[in-house]
Amino acid sequence: ADPPVLLMDEPFSAVDPVVRKGLQEELLRIQDELGKTIVFVTHDIDEAVKLGTMVAVLRTGGHLAQFAPPAELLSEPADPFVEDFLGADRGIRRLSFFASGELELETSPVVPIDADAERISGAATAPYLLVTDADGRPLGWAEPERLVAGSVDKGQLLSYGRPFRPGIDSLRTALDGAVLSPTGWAVAVDGDGRAVGVVSQQAVGEAIRAAHDEHRTDEHRTDAKAAG
Amino acid sequence: ADPPVLLMDEPFSAVDPVVRKGLQEELLRIQDELGKTIVFVTHDIDEAVKLGTMVAVLRTGGHLAQFAPPAELLSEPADPFVEDFLGADRGIRRLSFFASGELELETSPVVPIDADAERISGAATAPYLLVTDADGRPLGWAEPERLVAGSVDKGQLLSYGRPFRPGIDSLRTALDGAVLSPTGWAVAVDGDGRAVGVVSQQAVGEAIRAAHDEHRTDEHRTDAKAAG
Structure with missing residues (x-):
């Protein structure tokens, strides 16, 4: 059959x-x-x-x-019934359709656990540094001054939340990583789990607004096309 | 029984x-x-x-x-199994436990639909203004210059997403409102649905970080107490 x-x-x-x-x-x-x-x-x-x-x-x-x-x-529930049905997470659910590939990742706050003081100072403009193991896998966040003082061991690092894979995961996953992390920064990893950069919640927010704008422009184009 | x-x-x-x-x-x-x-x-x-x-x-x-x-x-899944089980929205789910009562609301970008040019110009430092009806209920967002020119009707306002009730809803709802809105601002309403202010996604992000910090401080206090 x-x-x-x-x-x-x-x-x-x-x-x-x-x-x-x-x-x-x-x-x-x-x-x-x-x-x-x-x-x-x-x-x-x-x-x-x-x-x-x-x-x-x-x-x-x-x-x-x-x-x-x-x-x-x-994005456009037809009436209050549909809106209620979709629930309180409608905005966050919608981010599943927004790609994370255009997020600008910062690499300078990413330092290996055995970095020397000079390397750490070079990165120390950020409020927190992402510490990685020798293979580049994330371990956690630390304040630069405590790293320089050598007073940080693995157990004291702040949790880095759940990393996202740029271009594969959506902005929903990136935002979740940022709000889960006590530093407000999300960690980006490659397919092997190595840190490729970090991105602030603010930058994720800007990407969300840009995606909204793009979506609106597309709609206007479609309208113009339909009218023409 | x-x-x-x-x-x-x-x-x-x-x-x-x-x-x-x-x-x-x-x-x-x-x-x-x-x-x-x-x-x-x-x-x-x-x-x-x-x-x-x-x-x-x-x-x-x-x-x-x-x-x-x-x-x-x-916040602290015991192992990767539990982490997977909790899913990709763990950070956002956790925001259900963070209160929205301490968010600083901005009231100047909120203007009634029949506001005159002077009133609009006074509010016009924001990139978007939240337009309300005569009872103060939100209608949607508009750019200040288009409002001044009187070229905005209700149908052209940008969607204001899903409002939150400060102190009743959690930061999860506030963040959802901010990412759902094309302007990146969430709308706060009172029990009657009247707009009481707006808050940027960035400000929601700062409140999330403050809540994380508070949570960590509480933990340290508990540790100190247990040790003492």
């Missing part, structure tokens, strides 16, 4: 978040291979936004409240 | 997010009244963090991976 449409009714709702993430990625891979239309029912907004090409939001009685691509659903 | 402990096994997993939120709040209200210990099983991290006084994370085979208050679980 080769039905034209598959129906999946809340297939992942009873599994834990780690397994669910794996199943979602496997579904996207299979869908990419088969190219078959799947009607996927879920109560999990993140799941709908991650998996859907188009998302239909239904209100009580099965009436259609909105039918839109995920990014549009998040 | 009045059992000493109630077991609820994924009671809200099959309902939509709006209904779920209502049920969660009702459960908190009942729990507050009865003061009974409830063992609540869920796969929804946000639900666990919102409802639990203590949260137990179980790994494969039912072994306990971590048992901690929600805020500690988010």
